[in-house]
Amino acid sequence: MRIFIDMDEVIADTYGAHLDWYNREFEESLTRLECHGKEVMHAVPEDRKQSIRNHCTTKGFFRDLTPIKYSQKVLKDLAIKHEVYIASAAMQFPNSLEEKSQWLDEFFPFIPWQNRILCGHKHVLNGDVLIDDRALNLHQFNGRKLLFSSPHNLHETDFERVDNWLEVEKLLL
């Protein structure tokens, strides 16, 4: 089985990093719970939105993300049994490309460069499963679509949902 796995908010805690960076900059204590159903950007005052946008083009942002709980263990097991690819729509942020490669080297060294994809549209990918937090990417994909829960997608009802990596493990292993 060929499985594509998104990076941000699926194996890398980009959402948590947005919150951390925001809280540090504005001396706030915004939590995931307060962001329920929203992007971080839509949970902050209008005049601070640009600050959130700037994170993604700031050196180091994508290099320092924390891996999502159990993602390393479950991906390692998945990669033994299945053909596993990382597929990130990273071309939007050219500054992130090398950082994402380095981050994968550090936290997912068992996924070789041949199985890493930095792209835009994901409907060009030909495989059996896509695990992603974005409805846009899942809508475009031909195979089985698993929506990985993130605060911003909690109201999304169009897809089979997985809340964490232990659920993915149960479904695919």
Next chain:
Amino acid sequence: MRIFIDMDEVIADTYGAHLDWYNREFEESLTRLECHGKEVMHAVPEDRKQSIRNHCTTKGFFRDLTPIKYSQKVLKDLAIKHEVYIASAAMQFPNSLEEKSQWLDEFFPFIPWQNRILCGHKHVLNGDVLIDDRALNLHQFNGRKLLFSSPHNLHETDFERVDNWLEVEKLLL
């Protein structure tokens, strides 16, 4: 029709850059003709091979490539009529990723980030045509395979061959 187009030696003259860098470093005048049927690396003395290998991990190498003749004009026309993607197996050289993005911004600004793919294996790509100079990539692909001529692949006989972008234009436009 969805068309995937490789970068190195298809729209970017990587082969020519290897020759230029080699000739500058060793004060030689090695030509494409002398490399007929070979990689540049296999046309130089054993003790200089590492120098060629080092090009790909040297800052600036992928940023300064010359576009292949007529590639800009023909891709622009192709992109009007077809769904055109750039697909480069660039994950092997993480240092090249941002340079390749910047290079596309400069020479192929009409191919948006959504249509750019930096990957490893190309058999995960789902489309109608792949234009590539590497037999390995073409073998893996499901659709129509066009081998773009480069000095290193001149003895390859397994694929439909295109010698230049005007031939691609005739075939696909």
